Amino acid sequence: MKHCFVNCLIAFSFSSVLQAYRWSPTPENDARVKACEGGDVSFPWPIVTDGKDEEIVYIDWLFQAPGKANVSIAIYVEGNFFTKANKDRFTFTPNAGLHLQGAQTDDAGRYYVRVNLHDEKCLLTSVERMVTLSVAERAPAVQNDSFLVTMSDAIWDDVIEDWTLQLRCGRFVDFGHPPVDVIWTMPSGEVRNSSHEDNGTFVLSVSSPVQGGNYSCHLPPSAPAARCLTDTSPLTAAARLYVDDKDVRLYLLELWVQFSNMVRVNSDQAYLLQNQSRFIQDQASLLTDQDSRLQGYASLLQVYARLLQDQSRCILDKTSLQDEIIDNLKEEMTNLKLGLAERTFSSCVDWLAVDARSGVRTLTVHGEAIRVYCDQTTDGGGWTVFQRRQGGSVGSVDFYRGWEAYRGGFGDLQGNFWLGLDNLHSLTSSRDSLLRIDLRKFDGTNGSAIYTGFHVAGVDQNFKLNFDSFAGGSAGDSLSYHNKQQFSTYDADHDSSNINCARKRLGAWWYKACDFSHLNGRYKDSRVYGEDGVVWNGFDGHFSLTFSEMKMRPA
Ligand SMILES: [Ca+2]
Numbered sequence: 001m002k003h004c005f006v007n008c009l010i011a012f013s014f015s016s017v018l019q020a021y022r023w024s025p026t027p028e029n030d031a032r033v034k035a036c037e038g039g040d041v042s043f044p045w046p047i048v049t050d051g052k053d054e055e056i057v058y059i060d061w062l063f064q065a066p067g068k069a070n071v072s073i074a075i076y077v078e079g080n081f082f083t084k085a086n087k088d089r090f091t092f093t094p095n096a097g098l099h100l101q102g103a104q105t106d107d108a109g110r111y112y113v114r115v116n117l118h119d120e121k122c123l124l125t126s127v128e129r130m131v132t133l134s135v136a137e138r139a140p141a142v143q144n145d146s147f148l149v150t151m152s153d154a155i156w157d158d159v160i161e162d163w164t165l166q167l168r169c170g171r172f173v174d175f176g177h178p179p180v181d182v183i184w185t186m187p188s189g190e191v192r193n194s195s196h197e198d199n200g201t202f203v204l205s206v207s208s209p210v211q212g213g214n215y216s217c218h219l220p221p222s223a224p225a226a227r228c229l230t231d232t233s234p235l236t237a238a239a240r241l242y243v244d245d246k247d248v249r250l251y252l253l254e255l256w257v258q259f260s261n262m263v264r265v266n267s268d269q270a271y272l273l274q275n276q277s278r279f280i281q282d283q284a285s286l287l288t289d290q291d292s293r294l295q296g297y298a299s300l301l302q303v304y305a306r307l308l309q310d311q312s313r314c315i316l317d318k319t320s321l322q323d324e325i326i327d328n329l330k331e332e333m334t335n336l337k338l339g340l341a342e343r344t345f346s347s348c349v350d351w352l353a354v355d356a357r358s359g360v361r362t363l364t365v366h367g368e369a370i371r372v373y374c375d376q377t378t379d380g381g382g383w384t385v386f387q388r389r390q391g392g393s394v395g396s397v398d399f400y401r402g403w404e405a406y407r408g409g410f411g412d413l414q415g416n417f418w419l420g421l422d423n424l425h426s427l428t429s430s431r432d433s434l435l436r437i438d439l440r441k442f443d444g445t446n447g448s449a450i451y452t453g454f455h456v457a458g459v460d461q462n463f464k465l466n467f468d469s470f471a472g473g474s475a476g477d478s479l480s481y482h483n484k485q486q487f488s489t490y491d492a493d494h495d496s497s498n499i500n501c502a503r504k505r506l507g508a509w510w511y512k513a514c515d516f517s518h519l520n521g522r523y524k525d526s527r528v529y530g531e532d533g534v535v536w537n538g539f540d541g542h543f544s545l546t547f548s549e550m551k552m553r554p555a
Contacts (some may be wrong), residue, residue: 013188035103191336348374349382386419387550440547447475462486476538
């Protein structure tokens with residue numbers, strides 16, 4: 001047979017069918033077969049030969065996906081079954097059948113089987129059959145609420161002149177082939193298959209006369225398997241339709257619509273109210289925060305208020321104290337003014353008792369007022385200054401002056417000045433005084449010289465200098481040489497020299513012949529050697545000094 005098979009292959013041709021065989025009745029040619037996704041499906045194709053000499057040479061199977069060309073998927077030859085690539089899920093079942101394991105959605109399409117035979121004349125013939133396979137996607141578990149019955153709005157039917165409405169059962173995708181209807185049970189007990197819409201709902205149209213009562217729907221018992229449903233529990237749902245008359249029904253429908261709207265509106269309002277509630281809660285928590293913060297501020301403000309009260313009390317206390325002090329001061333001032341008005345001061349010691357500050361004061365001496373400068377700081381104060389040399393901006397006072405100038409005095413009591421010989425006589429004539437001379441070198445060293453029993457004679461003795469003795473001082477004694485000497489100016493020579501010492505020295509002093517000290521000499525701006533300068537021999541020789549003050553205090 002093998003050699004013949006080869007020959008027959010060579011001689012192969014698609015001749016017309018000889019009818020020397022027969023197919024079993026099922027499946028019919030062009031049958032539709034349904035498989036669930038992942039499940040098995042068989043194409044039995046039993047074929048029976050009816051001639052002794054007629055034998056199957058080989059069988060081949062082809063597959064045609066929708067809209068595509070045939071492709072070979074398997075072949076059976078000499079008792080061996082071969083599958084093409086990726087088609088090993090197909091197995092052979094006698095005598096021309098195929099079994100597909102784990103059907104997939106892309107397995108859907110047309111399957112052809114071609115049985116190739118030869119007869120005793122080695123003439124090859126082939127016969128074909130075909131099935132169309134649908135593969136349904138496996139549906140998820142069906143939930144009961146998928147079968148809820150809903151009711152449509154009523155529609156006026158002009159033909160029957162009555163209202164119709166529809167009951168809808170379920171929402172799921174129909175995979176099945178052939179389509180499975182939902183079975184409705186009417187209030188009368190009558191069973192009716194529903195029509196079926198594309199979106200998977202099953203609609204029962206109810207028209208006049210509408211029966212009131214329970215309408216229930218359920219899938220037929222075979223449906224879950226046929227439709228790849230995984231849940232085979234009874235799937236039924238029911239609605240009760242109240243129908244007394246059409247007005248009542250319409251009223252009920254209106255109520256239904258209103259209720260639906262109300263539910264929708266209510267749910268909208270509920271959402272709105274929830275939002276508002278949340279907003280109010282937020283505000284409340286915000287207010288709580290602010291409240292606690294305000295309470296904090298309030299307690300802080302109370303503390304501040306207490307502090308301010310304390311401070312105001314302190315201020316009031318202080319103010320009353322100040323008022324008291326001011327009153328006392330005013331009283332004292334008044335007393336002082338009264339006292340001052342009645343009082344006269346003959347020396348800076350008198351002034352020291354009422355005013356400890358140094359400065360220009362008025363003394364009354366022999367009924368005559370004299371303006372003087374009181375030094376209230378040096379050595380206990382009470383000093384009446386009658387000569388000062390200090391240079392500087394107020395130092396440009398010329399001390400090379402004549403007799404009348406020295407008699408009356410000149411300069412500025414706050415700066416460089418000579419108080420006047422008449423005043424000196426007046427201040428010292430009635431009592432002995434201490435004479436104090438304060439000096440300063442250009443290097444800043446201070447020195448002083450003190451003499452007791454100081455007084456200056458009158459103009460009749462040309463203001464002769466008188467004192468008892470040198471009483472000490474770091475500047476040394478450079479005035480005893482001049483004791484008992486008359487005062488000389490360049491225009492009044494009362495010295496004991498043959499020359500005019502005042503002209504020679506360019507000053508005015510109690511010259512003898514001529515001097516050991518010369519504090520009315522020419523003021524020099526630096527430490528310059530010269531007999532014409534401001535000189536105190538015992539302090540810095542003939543070098544000019546930067547500062548000189550002559551003062552007296554009653555002994
Ligand atoms: Ca002379």
